[in-house]
Amino acid sequence: MKNLDFRSDTVTHPTPAMREAMARAEVGDDVYQDDPTTNRLETLAAEMLGMEAALFVPSGTMGNQLAMMSHTRPGDEAIVSLESHIFEHEVGAAAVLSGLNLRQLTFPNGIYDAAQIEAAIRPDDIHEPPTGLICLENALANGRVVTLETMREVQAVAQAHGIPVHMDGARLFHAALTLNEDVKALAGCVDSVSCCLSKGLCAPVGSVLCGSKAFIARARKYRKMLGGGMRQTGILCAAGILALTEMLPRLSEDHETARYLAELLAQIPGVSVDLDSVQINMVFASFDWPNIAQLPAWLKEREVLIGDCHNSVIRFVTHYGITKRDVEGLAALLKEFYAC
Ligand SMILES: Cc1ncc(COP(=O)(O)O)c(C=O)c1O
Known part of the structure; x- marks a missing residue:
């Protein structure tokens, strides 16, 4: 990846x-x-x-x-x-x-x-x-x-x-x-x-x-x-x-990618996303996972960077260079982390 x-x-x-x-x-x-x-x-x-x-x-x-x-x-x-x-x-x-x-x-x-x-x-x-x-x-x-x-x-x-x-x-x-x-x-x-x-x-x-x-x-x-x-x-x-x-004409791609990511995240056990709140290129996901604090470091070892977790919530932001395929990759990694 x-x-x-x-x-x-x-x-x-x-x-x-x-x-x-x-x-x-x-x-x-x-x-x-x-x-x-x-x-x-x-x-x-x-x-x-x-x-x-x-x-x-x-x-x-x-x-x-x-x-x-x-x-x-x-x-x-x-x-x-x-x-x-x-x-x-x-x-x-x-x-x-x-x-x-x-x-x-x-x-x-x-x-x-x-x-x-x-x-x-x-x-x-x-x-x-x-x-x-x-x-x-x-x-x-x-x-x-x-x-x-x-x-x-x-x-x-x-x-x-x-x-x-x-x-x-x-x-x-x-x-x-x-x-x-x-x-x-x-x-x-x-x-x-x-x-x-x-x-x-x-x-x-x-x-x-x-x-x-x-x-x-x-x-x-x-x-x-x-x-x-x-x-x-x-x-x-x-x-x-x-x-x-x-660059303005392509912003809609980031919004679509964020929505797609939100939908993928919402399907993962223990993850909740208020889809109504996903209105631009940001997704706030809430994780009911005991080991969530370790997720950013675990992903970093796999060359994926995310922000820190605050009160079980992590913000994901999509932008130029992040594709739908990339968010599928992220969702797959999150499932792998959840399973271990
Ligand atoms: C809503 C909002 N206002 C202002 C800023 C500040 O911008 P800068 O980081 O360029 O100072 C940010 C930065 O992310 C922001 O999200």
Whole structure:
């Protein structure tokens, strides 16, 4: 079996076309904003998402953090989901970098409820921090997607209270595909959105943060402040352009492969998968196996990588390079492990 990596869709390598484009990329100095390839990527991303402007940033985390800094003032409160990447996996950066208080809400299956968000907006009370931002995620880190209708309900609440909304769209294109919506419609519900070029789209590095011109000008300044003002970024953005132009049409393959994997896993004794939760390229499987903690190491010896088991659940992610045959191979190995 070839070396397979189900840990994440961040593990993909640049395609041959990307490497070629990177080698040939026309470059300048992006701090002076004269790197033509970076400017091209930013214009393309803004157009695709229907926003005024975009900024190339090294990571999804930096995109989210710059958005939070640019929308708020220290001492503000941002409403987030308890399960969100911003709250769970960004090292508490919002408190350190932006001086934000994070108001964490829990939603069934992570799907936002506009009424619950509205109830969490602070009144104008001298004792309370002002609500300065609402943060959404789509697709959610749990592999589900948020409908356009729900996004619009949150948007209506935010607008009624004059509060900006940022969307962590690390996998926004996956969400748009599942929902059969134009990505512009989803982005149209928020004031800013960051999308990853390196999650399932094969670019080696980077995300694009999109929003109004004034918002992106602020984010650009903060990016410099954090040491993220880079120079010949055209080398990276050349791959990013291909991520947005050539890699999107094949995302549906990853979704289909994930669903196939989920169906195979669900047939293995002691493994349960909520098939309704498999909406993008991620499968969360629950293992009622006494020796489950040993599975990642056992598979690694057989050149298959998976993430660690948390509370008996393992996440499997499909991506470029993982075929239906590969997931059949994984399912066969899991059966072998179960039998021993
Ligand atoms: C939903 C979500 N947001 C943000 C990020 C952060 O991206 P990065 O690892 O590029 O900082 C990730 C990373 O996996 C993610 O899954």
